[in-house]
Amino acid sequence: MADRSPKRRPRSKKPPAPSRAGGTRATTSQGEIGRDLQMRSELLWDGPTRPSRGPKPALRGDDVVQAAIRIADSNGLGALTMHAVAEQLGFTTMALYRYFPSKEALIDACVDAALGTPSRRAAARKGWRLEMRDWAYAKRAMLCARPWLAELPFVAAPHGPNWLSWHEAFLQTLADTGMTPEDMMDMLGLVDGFVRGISDTAISLARARSQGVSDVEWAKAVGADLSRAINDARYPVLSAILSSASGGVKADAPLPTRGGRMRSMDEHFEFGLERVLDGIQRYMDAPTAR
Amino acid sequence: MADRSPKRRPRSKKPPAPSRAGGTRATTSQGEIGRDLQMRSELLWDGPTRPSRGPKPALRGDDVVQAAIRIADSNGLGALTMHAVAEQLGFTTMALYRYFPSKEALIDACVDAALGTPSRRAAARKGWRLEMRDWAYAKRAMLCARPWLAELPFVAAPHGPNWLSWHEAFLQTLADTGMTPEDMMDMLGLVDGFVRGISDTAISLARARSQGVSDVEWAKAVGADLSRAINDARYPVLSAILSSASGGVKADAPLPTRGGRMRSMDEHFEFGLERVLDGIQRYMDAPTAR
DNA sequence: AATAACTGTGTATAACATACACTTATCTGC
């Protein structure tokens, strides 16, 4: 309060902010993570509370978000600058600050908007296992569709409405299994963790594609690293796998979609997911534990 | 070749590079991901090929890396600027470019160095399950010890020697199980994906700690988001879990280490990991599949 | 010694995020 008069705010030491500029929000520079996150969270959940004194804004916050997402979608996070967004909308860079107090806040909003909500799928009750499987595939697809999401430190962002909607959808999967709340949350962490963790490669490929890199080119780059292990004494097992690998893997494209031998990325995901679901099933079948 | 004479390099259009500055390397700006990654990879694997004409360098590349890591460790990625590193070493900013062609290359090196190598643990053969468990815990601990690693888009980095050494250690776990190479790689993806994915929260806490944020403060910030779901019609199940949760979870600190009810983060990890290992075990016991 | 090939330094520049002051439009209370 009493911060309205123009020209104010000593802002103590902070110059134009440590300017952690660039593509991604790095650490929150100083140790005010708590406060900071809370403020960002409020911005995400509580709309901007339009006052009714001055002229009405020419845009809605969502217009800004959509423009920003468009840019990130087509050119990656690196291209997402305040200037670029403003230009896209036909406004000055500074105009955006009437809608979001910082680039970080805008990105928070973009993330939540980009996450979207898992399609209700008519709540088709097919049993937790199949539903969970659908959920996992949907989440993976969503992540691959917006590869730039993975360029952000996930945890650093506040969890907005859509973020929670994914959680909700997952939990509904278990709603009628009689599982304890604690177990349900653990299951969520398990499956969600697995999906996010294992999707890195697929996301990387998706990003390469969206930047105009051919699959072959990408595979070559990624494969090159792995192939260094071959004949390196430090990696006996890995080396053996890569060189033998039932049928001879081409040094390039070890995981990628080779029709040849090594399993495709999707098969890789499918395999892991089935193991995870097996593990869950086992737990549900024999609730002796704990 | 023939790129040695001073003053050269038209560099066609590239100004000082699209300057994707800031804390994290965002997308590689343009669509030259393939080439770019390859060059970065070479830098990582093949040392810098010291010529022997001029004065000998005052530093080794590793000194630079260590200085950079020190900064990232104590102040986060945001504090890792070329200037800060140079200062730490008592040199000019530009001196660093004699050791690494770009900040990105330096970070690549830092990442690999920070990953380290999993302790050989005397290769104690206790059976794949226990060994795998150790591996998972070790990897998680490593990630938490260097929370800034998670601020980087993992896949974007080339896989250096240490990165592969983690893979190797995992695979050795399965070396005498008679598993096919394909299955072994799938297992790696499964466990590694799970560990990285689920560790996000623990890493976030670790980062908060290293920035001087108290656990309570952090938990409050994270919990605030979740607690918004309570009594929100959009999240019936989540809401029920959060409010009921056998014993009444304090709205703040839902996952964190509450002695109260909800399981601690470590229990959460343990739980998920056991499910994953169960799933793997089941697969190994009944190799009918595929 | 002469020189080529380096090393570290100083300076310059472009991209960014964002502070601040200003002009103009719009609503509210009289």
Next chain:
DNA sequence: GCAGATAAGTGTATGTTATACACAGTTATT
């Protein structure tokens, strides 16, 4: 229907960054 009060967009300025470029001092090779 008018006088403020207040907000929206703009223009300009600043500090931070990465990094290009040219130069001065060094050293192994000729």
